[in-house]
Amino acid sequence: MQSCRKFVLGISGASGAAYALRLLEVLLGQGHEVHLVVSEYGQRLLFDEADIRKLEFGQLCPGLRERAEAGAMASRLVIHPNKDVGAVIASGSFLHDGMVVVPCSSTSLGAMATGAGSNLLTRAAMVTLKERRPLVVCHRETPLNLIDIENMRALTLAGAIVCPTNPGFYLNPRSIEEIVDFMVGKVLDLLKVEHDLKTRWGVDGKAAEHELAP
Numbered sequence: 376m377q378s379c380r381k382f383v384l385g386i387s388g389a390s391g392a393a394y395a396l397r398l399l400e401v402l403l404g405q406g407h408e409v410h411l412v413v414s415e416y417g418q419r420l421l422f423d424e425a426d427i428r429k430l431e432f433g434q435l436c437p438g439l440r441e442r443a444e445a446g447a448m449a450s451r452l453v454i455h456p457n458k459d460v461g462a463v464i465a466s467g468s469f470l471h472d473g474m475v476v477v478p479c480s481s482t483s484l485g486a487m488a489t490g491a492g493s494n495l496l497t498r499a500a501m502v503t504l505k506e507r508r509p510l511v512v513c514h515r516e517t518p519l520n521l522i523d524i525e526n527m528r529a530l531t532l533a534g535a536i537v538c539p540t541n542p543g544f545y546l547n548p549r550s551i552e553e554i555v556d557f558m559v560g561k562v563l564d565l566l567k568v569e570h571d572l573k574t575r576w577g578v579d580g581k582a583a584e585h586e587l588a589p
Contacts, residue, residue, distance in 0.1 A: 379451075381408045382566065383464050383474035383503065385496040388416025389515040391478030391540055392424040393551070397559045398477060399452075400436050401570060408451040410464050410471070411435075412496045414483065415457065430454050457495045464499040465492075473509035473566045474500060478540060481516050481523050487535070488526035500535075510535040511565050513558070536565055546573055 382402060386395045402409050413421065413430060421427040427434045432449035439448055455462040463469045476483060476496065483497060492498035503510045512535050514527065527537045542548075542557040553573065560574030 379406050379408060380568070381410070381471040383410045383412070383471055383499055385474065385476040385479075385483075385499065386411070386413045386417040386421065387476060387478065387480045387483040387496060388414055388420050389478040389480035389483075390420065390424065391513070391515040392420050392427075393555045394513065394515075394540055394558055394562075395477050396421075396425060396435060397552075397555050398475065398562055400438055401559060401563065401572070402568070403436060403448045403451055404439060404442075405568070405570075406451075407568070408453070410453045410455060412455045412457055412462075412464065412499060414480075414494065414496050416480065416482075417457075417496075420478070455495055460492065460495050460498050462495055462499075465495055465502060467502050467506045469502075471503075471508065473511065474503040475511045475513065475562055475566070476500060477511075477513035477562065478515035479512050481514070481526075484512065484514055484523065484526045484530070487512070488529040488533075504533050504535060507534060509566060511538050511562055512536065513538050513540050513562065515540045538562060538565060545576060 384399060399409060432452050433440055439445055455464060486497040487500045490501055492501050500510055512530060531537055540558050542554045548554045556572040557574050560570055560572035563570045
């Protein structure tokens with residue numbers, strides 16, 4: 376198991392709850408501490424796509440509930456109300472190893488790009504940028520308009536990494552879970568978290584071989 380690191384996870388109201396839940400599961404399962412903040416529309420998303428009615432370990436991480444170390448993992452999940460802009464993750468003195476917003480709606484994207492900190496999710500993101508820590512923004516809306524593109528540009532110039540939830544299919548996924556793992560693995564790579572999810576070309580150290588017909 377890797378040494379314990381500390382991450383902030385923000386969930387906003389764009390489709391893609393599975394990405395956030397899988398990322399949370401992997402981080403907690405590897406022994407890391409996760410500070411979670413969910414917007415109001417993010418809570419509706421979790422209900423609509425995952426039937427999560429309450430923000431608690433048992434509902435957010437059903438795959439971890441039966442593990443022997445479930446109690447320890449639950450203690451490493453800290454859930455903050457989105458309205459509490461005075462929570463610890465809104466302070467630059469709170470040290471962490473990076474923040475991910477997944478899925479990220481265009482509304483939250485715009486708020487972060489303009490430095491708005493009216494709720495905890497966007498305020499924590501602004502602090503992450505201010506302190507020069509990794510901020511990974513997984514936008515999940517399409518098509519894009521010019522406002523979205525300019526907001527992505529502004530965030531990128533400010534130091535964020537825009538990582539749209541665009542899974543690759545070169546590994547020939549055979550399930551939704553494998554598609555989800557592809558994107559989650561990309562996010563973990565950006566956070567420099569080791570993992571064994573299948574995300575890389577030439578997985579297992581073997582490059583794919585292709586023969587072109589004459």
